[in-house]
Amino acid sequence: MKIILITGGAGFVATNLIKKLYKLKSVRKIISIDNYYSGSKNNHIKSSKIKYYKCDTIKINSFKQIKNINFDTVFHFGEFSRIVPSFKNYNDCFKSNFFGTYEVIKFCLNKKSRLVYSASSSTFGNNKYLSPYSWSKYNNNELIKNFSQWFNLKYNIVYFYNVYGSNHIGIGKMASVIGIFEDQYKKKLPLTVVKPGTQKRDFTHVEDIIEGTYLAVKKTINTEFHLGSGENYSILDVVKFFKHPHIFVKERPGERFNSLANNSFSKKKLGYKPKNSLKKYIKAFISNEKK
Numbered sequence: 001m002k003i004i005l006i007t008g009g010a011g012f013v014a015t016n017l018i019k020k021l022y023k024l025k026s027v028r029k030i031i032s033i034d035n036y037y038s039g040s041k042n043n044h045i046k047s048s049k050i051k052y053y054k055c056d057t058i059k060i061n062s063f064k065q066i067k068n069i070n071f072d073t074v075f076h077f078g079e080f081s082r083i084v085p086s087f088k089n090y091n092d093c094f095k096s097n098f099f100g101t102y103e104v105i106k107f108c109l110n111k112k113s114r115l116v117y118s119a120s121s122s123t124f125g126n127n128k129y130l131s132p133y134s135w136s137k138y139n140n141n142e143l144i145k146n147f148s149q150w151f152n153l154k155y156n157i158v159y160f161y162n163v164y165g166s167n168h169i170g171i172g173k174m175a176s177v178i179g180i181f182e183d184q185y186k187k188k189l190p191l192t193v194v195k196p197g198t199q200k201r202d203f204t205h206v207e208d209i210i211e212g213t214y215l216a217v218k219k220t221i222n223t224e225f226h227l228g229s230g231e232n233y234s235i236l237d238v239v240k241f242f243k244h245p246h247i248f249v250k251e252r253p254g255e256r257f258n259s260l261a262n263n264s265f266s267k268k269k270l271g272y273k274p275k276n277s278l279k280k281y282i283k284a285f286i287s288n289e290k291k
Contacts, residue, residue, distance in 0.1 A: 228261020
């Protein structure tokens, strides 16, 4: 990788990817485009290697600032990325995840760039039909693989499982569970547990996600990998880790009851070994808050 484009580069996961990539000697330039729907300028990293632009993925093929640049790799992280908000904001979801991603695919074809797509664990089994978000992600997976067969699109697909860690979102409609709990803990508010609380999630630290994504691009092409921690916890288990009062809130549409990554192929092919523990992460967070 020498010249890299990252969509959604001011977002949570992409920011952590940039933190890793810009330090590599092999990387000469990183360009981020982001519409700042959930991304933030506070996530910008100052470096002569990195340039940030405000641009929607729908306009990627006409965006003058990148029109004449040949990217060898395009990391497509700039999509609508939450299940429950996709019911209320389905126009935003479909605009980003269908039309925007289609334009990114065409961009990669025209530039002969490899597309690295951040897929979702919500697309497996019947889960792919549970929400506008998961349905859109499932169809994008299929579209990318078909474009590879039809037009020789180069790609990697990496499936993320409930990512948490540095720069995750704690407030607003795009907030994640661990981010929400941290914010409530700081404000001395009870943790809000969506009923019944026994639903399980494979929570994966963003550093493990980034390492797995990097290994996938470095070692393979036209492949798919699941990147999870390999263990799951119920939401009530997570509450116990925080050792903090909680209240229940009503059930929400579209959410799966169980998720657990099968990392066996990723371990065999990539040597992927998640190093971070949710329990230890929360313990460190609590210790830091008490200082």
